[in-house]
Amino acid sequence: MMRADDTLVTVSLHSVAHGRAGDKGNRLNVSVLPYDPAAYELLAQQLSEERVLALYAHRGAISVKRYDLPMLPGFNFVIDDVLEGGVNGSLNLDGHGKSNSFILLGLEVRVPRRFVRTGNLVR
């Protein structure tokens, strides 16, 4: 019999992983770090470069490269031309794209309930 916490649920990535955005020129990087290392493989299957590119298409993104770090574990997404001119050229209020990690963290993923964090995470 399947345990209750193995039930698959659809949630935003934000409930399963954390991350942060950084910029250089017109290039954005967003790290994605699962709260539970055991979620890494499942996220690797679902966080395809194509899906991530589609998320940033409205910002003018032209390519996404995913770097895998299974030891950490986590992922680094490098998204090109997403900043509409970068911190220097952009008319966006957030020219650095610092708030943009939360676009990726808004992506829907389907995971066992045990990977979902909803509460306070301070040790």
Next chain:
Amino acid sequence: MVDMFRVGSCAGFSGDRVDAPGPVVDTLIELGGPCAVFFETLGERTVALAQLEKRRDPERGYEPMLERLLEPILERCVKHRIPIIGNFGAANPPGAARVIAKLALRLGLPDLKIGVVYGDDVRERLDLKTHEVYEADTGLDMGGGDVVSANAYLSAQPIVDALKAGAQIVVTGRTGDPSLALAPLINHFGWQYDDWAKLAIGATAGHLLECGAQITGGYYYDPGFKDIPDPANIGFPIAEVYADGRLVITKAARTGGLVNTQVVKEQLLYEIHDPAQYITPDVILDFTQVTVQEIGVNRVEVCGVRGGPAPQKIKATVCFDGGWKGEGEISYAGPNCLARARAAAEVLLARLKLRKLAIEARVDLIGIGSVLSGDSGTQWRNYEGNEPQDIRVRLAVSARTQDDADQAAREALALYCCGPAGGGGVRWNTTQRIRTQSYLMLPSDLAPGCWVKSAAELVK
């Protein structure tokens, strides 16, 4: 006992909290043992803004908060032999050195030895036509403005030379950010400049610490998901680097924030592209085998960093005059505010067409769609969700001239009397813009170095 050296971070950007350095220095003194502190206050464009400042006043062009940052700690650092390293020289390291010298005299420290690193300013050495454009920047549209600044990312070596020459505080312009923390480690442990494994540990310490509170809970805090204690009083980080290559990240005592494995992982990948090849001027870092482990309260050990030979070419960033940005904002609140804000946005765009100004424009409805939206405005036009209590309309334009930017921004001001009902709280401004592009230079193109003088000599 394995020899250990502590490096404390006192600032992570120009604009950081000026009361952050005190607790870091207090902690280092209490713990005892050899240590150093560093300030990273020079963003990619900060040096260009500083260069513009220097054009207006040749004595300026350094970090504007320099005295406020240093005054609370300088005396104690000198007394306890804690070297201070900072890129707060920005576009004018000798100017910053003179300010520090005056501060030192005021504090009764006339013998303070101040080191200045030079050679990062490559305006005379860089040829935009022949030097290679850095790969990541090839797609940028430069728009052909005048060069404002050109600075190469210097290695740790000139800082080490200044420390060896007795400098108690070292002022730099552009260097690799991690080099600021790596230099005192090279000086202490006597690492060779081709000991890639050791340099990698020191450069990683610098990389993890260079954004200050970003590794102690800042830019991390996400209430209910990633909470931190006392977020108004986040302590700045301290790295413990051991002679055998161990690296532990911790933070100032009796402060808020935290150091846990999550925040260390976030900062490890911050502004990283290929984690197998993070290029610093001193060593190329490979983070693919890195693991992090919590070994105590607010103590995280970082293992598995690898290093490879330093890059053959040196990155130099050129800042160009990028014209002007104009911004204007107005708020709408209460019943039907969404429709009134949308109408105001459309009126603004129509007005800009009527005025025939030489500008490019973007409009946001803050509260509906702004920072996550693209320039097209599709998000706020297509929004079908609930009406919020209030919305702020924002216009942003780019223009070649300040006057065009100002005239466009003033269209937001005109909405007071000419726009939809109940518009209030207008702000408008213009700011000079800087565009950057990076190039690759050969070590033989550069001639970095340092000098060291006492405060008394500098003020003479």
